[in-house]
Amino acid sequence: MSDSEGESGDKQDQQYYEQANYLVNYSKHLERRLRALETEKQLLDAERMRLERELQVIRSELEKLRTPPLLAGYVIEVLTDGRAIVKSSTGPQFVVQVARSLTDKISSGSKVALNQRNFALVELLPASEDPAVRAMEVEERPSVSYSDVGGLEEQIRELKEAVELPLLRPELFEQVGIEPPKGVLLYGAPGTGKTLLARAVAHETKATFVRVVGSELVRKYIGEGARLVREIFEYARKKKPTILFIDELDAIGSKRIDLATSGDREVQRTLMQLLSEMDGFNPRGDVKLAGATNRPDILDPALLRPGRFDRFIEISMPDEKARFEIFKIHARKINKKDVDFNKLAKITLDTTGADIRSICVEAGMFAIRKEKEYVTQEDFIKAVQKVMTQKAKAGSEPTHYV
Ligand code: ATP
Numbered sequence: 001m002s003d004s005e006g007e008s009g010d011k012q013d014q015q016y017y018e019q020a021n022y023l024v025n026y027s028k029h030l031e032r033r034l035r036a037l038e039t040e041k042q043l044l045d046a047e048r049m050r051l052e053r054e055l056q057v058i059r060s061e062l063e064k065l066r067t068p069p070l071l072a073g074y075v076i077e078v079l080t081d082g083r084a085i086v087k088s089s090t091g092p093q094f095v096v097q098v099a100r101s102l103t104d105k106i107s108s109g110s111k112v113a114l115n116q117r118n119f120a121l122v123e124l125l126p127a128s129e130d131p132a133v134r135a136m137e138v139e140e141r142p143s144v145s146y147s148d149v150g151g152l153e154e155q156i157r158e159l160k161e162a163v164e165l166p167l168l169r170p171e172l173f174e175q176v177g178i179e180p181p182k183g184v185l186l187y188g189a190p191g192t193g194k195t196l197l198a199r200a201v202a203h204e205t206k207a208t209f210v211r212v213v214g215s216e217l218v219r220k221y222i223g224e225g226a227r228l229v230r231e232i233f234e235y236a237r238k239k240k241p242t243i244l245f246i247d248e249l250d251a252i253g254s255k256r257i258d259l260a261t262s263g264d265r266e267v268q269r270t271l272m273q274l275l276s277e278m279d280g281f282n283p284r285g286d287v288k289l290a291g292a293t294n295r296p297d298i299l300d301p302a303l304l305r306p307g308r309f310d311r312f313i314e315i316s317m318p319d320e321k322a323r324f325e326i327f328k329i330h331a332r333k334i335n336k337k338d339v340d341f342n343k344l345a346k347i348t349l350d351t352t353g354a355d356i357r358s359i360c361v362e363a364g365m366f367a368i369r370k371e372k373e374y375v376t377q378e379d380f381i382k383a384v385q386k387v388m389t390q391k392a393k394a395g396s397e398p399t400h401y402v
Contacts, residue, residue: 070113151322183289188315191354214251225270240286249291
């Protein structure tokens with residue numbers, strides 16, 4: 001092979017080599033591009049799906065806005081031919097067709113929606129919650145017991161006689177031939193433990209605790225007070241043994257000079273219903289009534305007659321010894337070091353059990369702020385100052401006793 005032939009052969013090899021190199025690089029470039037396009041496609045797919053969902057939501061929202069309103073009504077009776085008699089919210093009763101999907105689901109009393117044009121029953125509506133249920137606070141055997149109540153030993157003794165004994169041993173009253181009291185009235189300043197005591201009695205007697213607030217009955221459920229009282233008593237009887245606790249009794253049971261406004265007449269109707277319920281139930285039965293007020297002086301005497309709230313128990317402001325006990329109760333679970341409850345009880349003149357509970361919580365907060373794991377006397381003293389200053393600023397409510 002001549003030199004020139006050899007040279008041209010090398011050149012060709014070089015060209016092949018460069019071409020092959022170019023092809024490898026180009027195919028790598030194409031692979032990278034393909035991967036980039038695939039990722040882009042995935043992103044676009046996700047975006048398309050997101051936009052489709054958004055479109056769906058907007059469409060259904062538009063649909064909702066375009067739908068004509070339906071009439072609300074109640075089923076009075078379902079007829080054997082598949083139709084139903086309904087009472088529309090506008091008053092009259094109609095015999096209407098029922099959508100096939102609803103025939104098995106409706107019964108008398110069901111709340112339903114009716115087509116406006118032909119009143120056909122097109123939807124079963126969720127039943128609204130009964131206001132009587134909303135007006136009550138119910139606890140099946142509350143967890144607090146007499147050991148959670150500080151001071152108030154005398155009051156506990158009286159409650160045992162007036163509520164616990166008739167519930168647990170009604171035969172004693174029968175043997176002696178006397179009627180136990182129907183209702184007790186707990187009166188005293190706010191935060192002194194009236195509700196706490198009533199819950200503790202329910203615990204000791206393994207009873208259901210039902211609490212209703214007088215002011216809510218007449219303010220929140222306007223026009224329904226009397227009906228609610230009836231239904232609440234019915235509920236209490238169903239759940240027996242029950243302690244039915246009426247807080248802020250003065251809101252429904254205060255003396256009225258005249259009945260000038262319709263609001264006054266409404267309160268009066270609620271009170272009359274309460275009196276008639278009280279008169280109707282058996283003092284030896286399994287429902288016991290407890291009323292609470294911080295204004296016993298304004299109560300209607302009709303409420304305090306024998307056979308009604310005829311046992312009065314004053315829940316007094318705690319004295320030093322009681323405050324000591326209350327501190328011990330509320331600091332029971334607190335991790336503490338060298339705390340002198342005697343001293344704390346001494347300096348907390350004119351505080352209630354509720355104030356002492358706040359003091360204990362505040363003392364704990366002071367310790368947390370300092371990132372300590374236990375509470376000291378200093379934290380308690382600061383908490384006393386804070387709570388007592390707040391109380392002084394708020395100006396304690398006037399308290400009236402009989
Ligand atoms: P109100 O008139 O405002 O309804 P009240 O007299 O019913 O007040 P409670 O609601 O029983 O007072 O008290 C509030 C909280 O204060 C209780 O849950 C309890 O933690 C605490 N407390 C009040 N009195 C005592 C007490 N004697 N012993 C222990 N804790 C008490």
